[in-house]
Amino acid sequence: MSYIQNTDSDRKEMLRVAGASSFEQLLEPVDPALRVKGGLKLGRPMSESEVLSHVGAMASRNRPAGSAASFLGGGIYDRFIPATVRYVLSRSEFYTSYTPYQAEVSQGTLQAIYEYQSMIAKLTAMDAANASMYDAATALAEAMLMACSIKRADRILVPAAMSVRVRAVLESYAAGRGIRIEEIPWTDEGTMDHDKAGELLSEKAAALVVASPNYFGMIEDAAGLSELAHSKGALLVALVDPVSLALLSPPGEYGADIAVGEGQSLGIPQNFGGPLLGFMATRSELIRKCPGRLISATTDIEGKRGYVMTLQTREQHIRREKATSNICTNEGLCALSAAVYLSTMGEDGFREVARQSAAKSHALYRLLSEVEGVVLPFGENFFQEFVVRMPGSSESFIEEARGAGILAGIPISGDYPLLGGDAILVAVTEKRTRAEIERYRDIAAGKGGAL
Amino acid sequence: MSYIQNTDSDRKEMLRVAGASSFEQLLEPVDPALRVKGGLKLGRPMSESEVLSHVGAMASRNRPAGSAASFLGGGIYDRFIPATVRYVLSRSEFYTSYTPYQAEVSQGTLQAIYEYQSMIAKLTAMDAANASMYDAATALAEAMLMACSIKRADRILVPAAMSVRVRAVLESYAAGRGIRIEEIPWTDEGTMDHDKAGELLSEKAAALVVASPNYFGMIEDAAGLSELAHSKGALLVALVDPVSLALLSPPGEYGADIAVGEGQSLGIPQNFGGPLLGFMATRSELIRKCPGRLISATTDIEGKRGYVMTLQTREQHIRREKATSNICTNEGLCALSAAVYLSTMGEDGFREVARQSAAKSHALYRLLSEVEGVVLPFGENFFQEFVVRMPGSSESFIEEARGAGILAGIPISGDYPLLGGDAILVAVTEKRTRAEIERYRDIAAGKGGAL
């Protein structure tokens, strides 16, 4: 299948006009010794129907959420996505357009992103948000660089109860810049140890990162930590789950300086982990230090409202090595998904998603707490996700559940040996049904085989 | 899930403006005795996700073509549909618009249908085609009415080797108008008996209908029959398969007066038999007698090319009971599918579809001819579909094939007792693979169980 439209005679004529007697002549700047000999070793071109069956067969060799009840979380969730999202995203006006460099003919994208920024700002209760980052991990890494640059410091404090993958990305970004990342352990309640945080903050740090809910699903005393950080001259960077913010106190309310998070929950399919949507919001005073694209409302020469990219002097295409970040292509279409998702669900529907996620996860928690041998180490102060240790081995539990059409959770003791035993992380979103939740309990109670 | 956007306070205000103190007051013309008491006995409203799972579960209780190799035909075929078709059809500019009554803001639909008409005219080699009919059966019924009106006669001749369902629709349309439909039997070759046709044509008939390929897949001597009909003063109405026309002589070449057919093959999913696409094309002289909508090119007051509905005086909304037909809503979006399909496949690709359908069906025919006990009553003069009798019972053959993931054909002896035995109609489209065709043969040869 070829998408080239020139015919042989077109090419002949074009070469003639370009003053070349053959295509080879146009390749004159490329030393023949450097050229590919004998063609690439790839297959022959496939027709559209062959591509569909070849790649379609790969899709069918997976077992996606739709064919099993997923209790997997850890940053990526199986949530209901209203049909409006796919409908809007399938309009080629959005998905085939470039970054809005010519504002006058890109008002659709620009306004949509402006509205996205507004929704993130409202959700986090911060003053402003940028147009998107790659994912939560890189958004946090950029927040780290931003904090270090603001505070002219090279040390940040992070919770030990944080995703090891996010932590790994932080390390990659920190390494070349000589930034030290230090960890604050968790207490018996699975939340950050305030005393230890206070201790570590006594040495100069650019920022204290608080993840709430943290990787174990637990809600932190973010307000207390914020006060602590500020009292020691550090910024507070909040790593948050956007759905939780419909219920929990948002970063702006407890004085966070930068809020970042993963927006996949906002209408973006799981897609094996990508594309994701890193969001970042901050206070007005810090906006010029913020990485990434920003869209601003303005007016045209006739006074009509319109939208433009703004503060581009922070960006790499203008400032090059002095830019606040190297980000260029971001996750624009995912930001659009989030905007469509949030406006479709609306104020009430979005709150309902949060409430149901909390209600259902707490329901499973309580059901499991009644099963003999099940250990729930951290108590009930969680939003939609919790850590559990099963009576037997978690591996065999997960395997049994898998056989019964349930993806039971992520085994996490390997990454967090301090958890001891065989812990798994279980997430319950609004999509899970009573039947699925009860079946989960039954399997945990050793009564799953009958199904 | 509600799609109503007025709030309670909107409604209150609107009632006030309309001078009504309550909604009940607006119902004043409706005698309370006639009103529904106690509400409809239907379920409570479902949320979007509930509708998706409720109706989605019904979809999964079917076993569609994608999950089995289909050799079913009889007018509806499993063909490859390029992605462009679904893409274009999913644009709401096309699918949510009304019949193009305001031409100036409907140029998209109008031009697309004009192009569809042109493609059908070219395919059939007729002068012009209408904007679509409900399906082949009703298109043929309308052609019958048209012929009877042109010839002021009330008798038409049809092949016995014609779809019984199409025939049934003809009867329904003919009954009230006193039109007699008479049948011409098939010969040993499975084609129309010319002698018998000549005989029946000696009494005045409005039209001779020739189906080529006929219901048994056989190619008729349409040119000979055309000459015969015309020599007896009858019109020739051709019922054709659009894909076959890429290979076979088109109706315009053999002098047909009206050509009709089923356009489902042109990019329209099988959809359990609907919507379909009846097409109709005719000669210039007869166009004012033609039923249905017609789009014409014209110019606007500035001389710019544009498109309008034309010859509307034939239509019911102007001519009421004197209209050539009662058709109003037709199959506009299916006509668009056909246009996108034909322009995507293009001259060469569309011919290739026809060639492969023929090649593959003839290949299966030959493979079956080598299997002992298989009877192929009508020979090789078919396009993509043929009649076969299996050694055992066709019911058990079809059942065995079904178990092996093959939809083996339509049993037709019930509808055509003269075929004798246990005949099935087998269609092979371009989508069938060598492996599927060979597996079909293996099952016929009693070697299917191994798979």
Add this chain to the structure above:
Amino acid sequence: MSGTIFEKGAGGISGRYIPENDFPDEKIDALAARKGEIGLPRIGEQDLIRHYVGLASKNYHIDKGMYPLGSCTMKYNPVVNEQIAGLGGFTGLHPAQDERDAQGALELMHNLESALCEITGMSAFSLQPVAGAHGELTGMMIARDYFRDRGEDRKVVIVPDSAHGTNPASVAICGFTPKTIASNEKGLIDPGILEKEIDGSTAVFMLTLPNTLGLFEREIARIVEIVHRAGALVYMDGANMNALLGIVRPGTIGIDIMHLNLHKTFATPHGGGGPGSGPVGVREHLADFLPVPRVIREEGGYSFRHVSDKTIGRVHSWYGNFNVFVKAYAYICSCGAEGLRAVSENAIINANYLMTLVSKWYDLKYPGPCMHEFVASGSNLKAYGVRTTDVAKRLLDYGLHAPTVYFPLIVEEALMIEPVETEKKETLDHFASVMEKISIEARENPQILHDAPVTAPVRRLDEAAAARCPDLCWTGPGGCGE
């Protein structure tokens, strides 16, 4: 880069969509009797997509704005229903498949028929007719065979002058003789006239309810009684059912046969002219005459059956527009009982509200509460040399669609306006304010209206030239006559 796809695709190259043939067959050349090229385009996929996306941009559509076409019920088409109807489990089904492999499809049809029975109060429905007019024709066939079965020779169908054009056309196509009766000064059927016209030759009285003026026939009970007394049947064109959901069930007030337009009342999209779906419902005594096959539910599952020899037979190659059923059924599930009632309540409130606003600037021949639509008239603007068509074209310049114009024929300079329930108050206010502006323009500067539209993709088109010398098929740069 405008032009037809034929011009854009002249001499180009198409993509490759199907695999190479692995069954080369010389015999095929023997079949290949067609001479020369078909004349289809050869165009690359990028330009093809641009062509159709370009055409799309020239269309008005529901997702752009209000579509106040009276009698057309242009409501929002939920995107989720398109998604559901596009599931492979539906789209990939062959109609001749083993019923065991189509149980979900049969169940859906069965459920939809039951829901339509409940909504309308009819005893049985056939989903086979694929459009409103097709439903009318089917209904006429049922009446025809009903009287034939009873040995009665009735050939006349009485139709009010306010009826939709398809009504008399369907009557005629079926072989009946239509007889028109005039509506009275209130826009309603006059039972007195009906009583005079009806006799033993009358097979059917065919009415639209609410009628095409948007009015409910106040005398419907008496009308039904008159018709039944004459031994005739009452046919109701139910295309306007959007006004009656959960309010009136036609079957319980004596309607014998009716059709519904799923592509109006049940939110399935109109597709620029179809596909639609026009199921026909009947009361018990006519059930045997419905088209076959019918969907039957039994112990073992669902199946298609030829239930009675009295059937009129078939009106479609298969079972009707199944893909449309899926969307209509999903819509009914979404709404539920209370939601359907809310549809009609809001449709009626919207229409009455908009009628109040519009009637400040346009004539209204039939005041008083309307149902889901109303008919205004531009006759007051004739004094300024302005016709309804000018008002319609000017609306396009304001980015709106025009109402249905010059229909029903009994209202001079008719503007038939149906706002539907999915439009909200602000949208109606905006429409009314534009209608007001236009009425002022008509007085102050009628030329603007004559010149309209100026912002549409084309200006007014020469329909007369097209009718004189229709160019129905692209034959080259010159077009017609070549």
Add this chain to the structure above:
Amino acid sequence: MSGTIFEKGAGGISGRYIPENDFPDEKIDALAARKGEIGLPRIGEQDLIRHYVGLASKNYHIDKGMYPLGSCTMKYNPVVNEQIAGLGGFTGLHPAQDERDAQGALELMHNLESALCEITGMSAFSLQPVAGAHGELTGMMIARDYFRDRGEDRKVVIVPDSAHGTNPASVAICGFTPKTIASNEKGLIDPGILEKEIDGSTAVFMLTLPNTLGLFEREIARIVEIVHRAGALVYMDGANMNALLGIVRPGTIGIDIMHLNLHKTFATPHGGGGPGSGPVGVREHLADFLPVPRVIREEGGYSFRHVSDKTIGRVHSWYGNFNVFVKAYAYICSCGAEGLRAVSENAIINANYLMTLVSKWYDLKYPGPCMHEFVASGSNLKAYGVRTTDVAKRLLDYGLHAPTVYFPLIVEEALMIEPVETEKKETLDHFASVMEKISIEARENPQILHDAPVTAPVRRLDEAAAARCPDLCWTGPGGCGE
């Protein structure tokens, strides 16, 4: 009916998308610490769809017309690839699922990596970086850890002045010190200058090939040799790989590290600003430094592995933009070896043809054959008071998109034009003819250009005001400062 979604959704009602909660829980109220409303819209689905469809209509996009943005490779995005990437078997996969339940996804990633290796001649690829700049940064991290592993303290990365802005930015973000060298009068890297600047502190020489002037570095072999002799690595920004498919394999000419932009070369859509995908490839000696996990194929199937302790670690939460991989892989399958070569041939022919046409009316600083793009200049129009930005805006009035302007910085009044291979000759002819018209307008009536655009949804926008007082968040009718 314009305005933000907040205005349209003020005080309305949303649809119901999820079922009622069947786990009522009073405890949830204890968690619910958030005070007051979030401030999200409440809007019905019809108006929501209209809002976004209305926004869509204000965008230029590939399906509308040519998109000659230099360096951006705006080619046709095949619709079938969107369909494939939307299959539930891909979209519904959680990244932490059991590998046995994700074999198809892993196979696809493995196949894509292999294909990229074959296309580029590199030994190994990581798909983890999600954009070009992210790939650059990843590449820099690899270089950083490579030298750290060898115990060498190299802190400098040499970057030509023609480099894309992301290049020096990525260098700096990674903690290296960028050092700019000037290109010569032919627009190429001067090996002499490079030789002078390079030394033991140089970690990497980072170049774009073809460079941002659309030129192939004629001295590439010598450049590579110089860099390697200095013990440094050569990094190639492969965002312009659309010129080299099947023509040059960077790995075989000595490039040590490179990234590709799948969202340019491999036809995945740009999405108005992403998601992209910027895989990084390295030669054998650097393979251990690639991000983890890597996809491994073994007897029993595919799996993710942490293959080496030398790895730089992770640059993404999971495995990169998987959904983009699906489209890029489908595209590679469609093209096959010969098709990929044809892509570059046609991209180069189109660029040289268009360069010939455009250079009749605009300056060209670097004549001679270009690769897939070229840089013209509007400097000849300065005499008429016209700047390149005016030319760009005027193009919008003709329904076209503008080229990349004012980049690369080394060309005054730059117009960087990349026609891409999917555009056909007629489209280029049309673009050239409009460029010609504009150059004539510039001479005869420059005001038209200053006033442009007039046909776009808005006129020129006040960027200065936005930068002075940015309004980044809707807070009510007033906006900024409230």
